Amino acid sequence: MKLTIAMPKGRIFEEAVELLRAAGYQLPPEFDDSRKLIIDVPEENMRFILAKPMDVATYVEHGVADLGIAGKDVMLEEERDVYEVLDLKISRCHLAVAGLPNAKAVSVAPKVATKYPNVASKYFREQGEQVEIIKLNGSIELAPLIGLAERIVDIVSTGRTLKENGLVELARIQDITSRLIVNPVSYRTKDQFIDDMVERLSAVIGES
Template sequence: MKDILTIAMPKGRIFEDAVGLLRKAGYQLPPEFVDSRKLIIEVPEESFRFILAKPMDVTAYVEHGVADLGIAGKDVMLEEEREVYEVLDLQISRCHLAVAGLPGVEMNDIAPKIATKYPNVASSYFREQGEQVEIIKLNGSVELAPLIGLADRIVDIVSTGHTLKENGLVELERIFDITSRLIVNPVSYRLKDKPIDDIVERLAHVVST
């Protein structure tokens, strides 16, 4: 009997892109797979079990072994710093992390405030720039912060830039580029090395072509 691989996947665009990759790699996933509202989806034909999670939770599931593999953005990996193996850059869901703010508005000289979903990454970035800032962690609608006077700047994901533009914000500094990565639990890699190596090789072939 084949080992069942449990794969944690984030909901949303990364999930859709990842499903497309898996199908290109020859895995037979049900047609209604992307539209399912289930949080756990079994695909017995491929010996897969998928856990659908919030993007920030994927690395935790993999680190703690409830998932053998996961797909996570590089932003989440840098923010969460989990004990997982990064085995493949899937080169999907491209975007970047950036500093943004209102045009023509200077940052406060005394205790400037930065709003973000990525407090660890933002703290490291401004520390490297030699700037002392106060980080305000938000879980959503980060773009609101400069508009209501909560923060001087935001650090957030930028994909098309439409959201910034619609809210009257401009990108000021690009921090780093982001793609989604295939990650593995270290213990799973020892116990299920053959099926994990197989999925890595098949996805790597698709990514490289």
């Protein structure tokens, strides 16, 4: 029985491949440099779909992938109908509110730019603060610099990008790591294979 796994491109992909190899999965060397979007690994009875991070949970929810590796930020934003079965403890970062250090407070609802509108809305609602959310897809740090927004909500890993753009972190929202997620139907039909993977990965994570 073949397992199809959706993986995000980029840093999470590299760390996840390392984790799978440490768990004893034989992934070919060319796996790392492949530009293909679908990679078959017949030795392990696996197929990998390489996707944009925000799309991984969608593929798993709709059953085109049995499993996926997704950041907790995506899970919070997308609220997909999938099972989160394991914290892989890779790609550590956090969601934060940031802005210019000496920005004047705005009396009306301040504008907040983010690619996480649901997460940002929920956070400011919990703070009892009324804001206007502006959704952007990239280069969020630009927003305060060009006057589009007073604040941003974005992922911070080292804080270097904020610093280089003259921004400071104003509040920490939540710590983020990557999770192994499963399609609910696959979890019933391929439970043995999925449980085996969870067990093998858990052993490796426990040692690190």
